Amino acid sequence: SQTIHQWPATLVQPVGSPLSLECTVEGTSNPNLYWYRQAAGRGLQLLFYSVGIGQISSEVPQNLSASRPQDRQFILSSKKLLLSDSGFYLCAWSVPSLDSYGPNSPLHFGNGTRLTVT
């Protein structure tokens, strides 16, 4: 069966410090991978998605970046965190659609990382 691991679960970082959040998927090959952010009291915002190694699409301009160095590894990074980067970050995967990227098949989420920038 497929599993998704996301770490760390919680993180407190000072403003201006770097960030690296990691997500790995097991039990499937060539998944679509996604990073979402959930700000307090708000819905989910898609930050990045990837349909293959080295292929990253950004949905929202910001000081965050994403990388996919391996098929089932997805990393969210920042060189200098801002206060506004605080939130709940969720990694997700889906089975690739036959016709294009994106989930007609459901998303499977990790347990999230709660990031507090102080």
Next chain:
Amino acid sequence: AQSVTQLDSQVPVFEEAPVELRCNYSSSVSVYLFWYVQYPNQGLQLLLKYLSGSTLVKGINGFEAEFNKSQTSFHLRKPSVHISDTAEYFCAVSSNNAGNMLTFGGGTRLMVKP
């Protein structure tokens, strides 16, 4: 562009009472619809999905939803809720026109009281 509106940010309800969480979407083409549930400090889990076929969709934990194309709605219902149903519920839509990318609503917090 597609969008999702969840009309209620919070829904308080007593245990064993029925509940309906409302979801309306906008899209100019055929859509696929989903409901996800998020328990505190966890990721989202799929409750149910509508891709095609019967407009009444049954999901896990006794939830069901009905796709109404004329009203562009996909309301989530449960005839009798439990304390354990307390969570945040998200409606989401995708369509071929939007590259099959999911768009989420703002979420509805269901609070079940004893």
